[in-house]
Amino acid sequence: MEDYNGIAISKNDKGFVVAFDNFVNGKMQSATNTGKALATIHRYLQSQAFKVCVAYIRxxxxxxxxGYYDERNETAARRxxxxxxxLMNGDEIYDPEYKELKDKSV
Structure with a gap:
């Protein structure tokens, strides 16, 4: 395992995070077109990519x-x-840890 900002992460996962960070920080021309292109990858891989997406959203x-945000990412975090x-309210995701956090912050 390697360290990335205090998170224990595999070497391959860290490599992806670094590559994605570099991509969105100046190399990406269109989030819309990138999203469209990603939606054409193999269907199993779409499912795996969506798991990463949901984990990121979570x-x-x-x-x-x-309270770990500032004006630069407040909109993304709030959304x-x-x-x-x-997803939680629609019973699409079962996440008691998040529910507890949500209940404390209301």
Missing amino acids: QLAVNYRT AVMMYDT
């Missing part, structure tokens, strides 16, 4: 609920709360 929601809460 972490942004946790960050918002714990992540709305999305993740919608």
